[in-house]
Amino acid sequence: MTLVKVALTQTPWTGDKESMTAWHEEKTREAAAAGAQVICYQELFYGPYFGITQDPKYYEYAESVPGPTTERFSALAKELGIVVVLPVYEEEQPGVLYNTAAVIDADGTYLGKYRKHHIPNLPKFWEKFYFRPGNLGYPIFDTAVGRIGVNICYDRHFPEGWRALGLAGAQIVFNPNATAPGISNKLWEIEQPAAAIANGYFVAACNRVGAETNEYGDDAVTFYGSSYVVGPDGNFVDEWASSTEAALKIWEVDTDLIREVRERWQFYRDRRPDAYDSLVAP
Numbered sequence: 194m195t196l197v198k199v200a201l202t203q204t205p206w207t208g209d210k211e212s213m214t215a216w217h218e219e220k221t222r223e224a225a226a227a228g229a230q231v232i233c234y235q236e237l238f239y240g241p242y243f244g245i246t247q248d249p250k251y252y253e254y255a256e257s258v259p260g261p262t263t264e265r266f267s268a269l270a271k272e273l274g275i276v277v278v279l280p281v282y283e284e285e286q287p288g289v290l291y292n293t294a295a296v297i298d299a300d301g302t303y304l305g306k307y308r309k310h311h312i313p314n315l316p317k318f319w320e321k322f323y324f325r326p327g328n329l330g331y332p333i334f335d336t337a338v339g340r341i342g343v344n345i346c347y348d349r350h351f352p353e354g355w356r357a358l359g360l361a362g363a364q365i366v367f368n369p370n371a372t373a374p375g376i377s378n379k380l381w382e383i384e385q386p387a388a389a390i391a392n393g394y395f396v397a398a399c400n401r402v403g404a405e406t407n408e409y410g411d412d413a414v415t416f417y418g419s420s421y422v423v424g425p426d427g428n429f430v431d432e433w434a435s436s437t438e439a440a441l442k443i444w445e446v447d448t449d450l451i452r453e454v455r456e457r458w459q460f461y462r463d464r465r466p467d468a469y470d471s472l473v474a475p
Contacts, residue, residue, distance in 0.1 A: 195339075197231065197365070198227075198443055199230075199232075199395075199397050200220075200227075200442070201232070201234075201434065202220050202233075202234050202399065202420075202440070203399055203435075204235070204439040205403030205404070205416075206242070206403075206405040206407065207407075208408070214262065217234055217239070218265075221269060224275065224441055224443060225273035225275045227443055228443070231275065231336070231337075231341070232275055232276070233367040233397060233399055234280055235399050236292070236401065237254075237280055237281070238281070238369070239254070239281065240282065241409075242401060242414075242416070244313075244317070244319050244320045244322075244323065245318075245405075247322040251323065252284075255283060255290050256281065257284060257285075258295050259303045263279060267302070267303055270301045271299075271300055272301075274337075276296070276336045276341070277296075278296055278367045278369070279295040281294070282323075283306070289325060290324055291324055291325055292308065292323075292327075292346075293308050296334040296343065298334075298337055299337035304334045305332055307327070307344075308328060309348055310326055310348055311326070311351055312325075312326050318347075331361060339364040340363055342358035343369075345370075346370040349368055349385060349398075350380070352391070353473075356391070358392070358394075359393060365446070366394060366397070368385060370400040372400050373414040374414075381398075385423055386423045386427045387427070389423045390425065390427040392460075393451055393460065394425050395425060397444070398423075402418030402437065402440070403415065403438075418434055418435050418436050419433045420442060421433040421434065424446065424454075425454040425455070426450065430445070430446055431445075
C-alpha cells in the first residue's frame, strides 16, 4: 500500500487577511502534527469571497505568485515537511488578475501554479469582474506525495479539465471551492465522484463554510463546507467535514487503488480521442 494523509481546511471569513492567514498556518501545524503529508485550503483562502459583489476595493487582495503569501507558506511547508496547495488572488501586473492556486512541495520548493479556467458571471458570483480566465493549461505537479493537479470551484462543472489532469498523470486532484446552497448541493454530491470514477484518481474537495455577514451583512451567502475526499472507485473516503463549522479534517488514501481501479475499468484503453473532434469545436 502507498498511503497518503490528505488534509483539508474550511473556515468562515474572520474579517481580515492576517487572521485568516494565521488560522491556516495554525491548522497546517496541527495537520502536520497529526501526520498529514499534504494540505489544501479553500478558494481565495485569505480573503472574503468577494465575488458576491462588484467592487474594485477587493483588488487590494491580489498579489504576485510567487509573492508574499507563497513565500510565507513555503517556509512553513519546509519547516513542517508538508505539501501545500495554496489558493490565492494573483496579480500578474496591474489589471491582469487571476484566481490561482500555488503548489508548494514538502521541502518548501515553489513548484508552480494553476489558474482557474472557467470564470462564472452569475448573481453573487460576479467573478468576471475580478479574474481573467486561466492560461496555463492543466499542469501536474510532482510532489512528495505523488503527482497532483488542481481544479478550482466552477471548473468542476466542465469535464474536459478533469480529463486533461488524468491524461497528464494526476493521482490526486485538489478542488478548492466557494460553493453556496441551491442546486449546487446536489452537484456537490455527484460531480467530483463522477470525475474521480471517469478519470481514475482521487479528488479532494474543500469548500468555504458559513455566512460572511461580517463583510456583506444581509447580502451574504452561506457556504456549506462539507469538504470531502473521494476515491477512483467513486466511494467517499471516511466522513465529510461539517456543513456548518470551521474544520481541519484528515483522510488517509491508498494511491495503489488507482492502479487497481484502472485495471478493472479500462477507460483509458477504451477511450476514442479520434472520435471526439466535434466536442472541442468553437
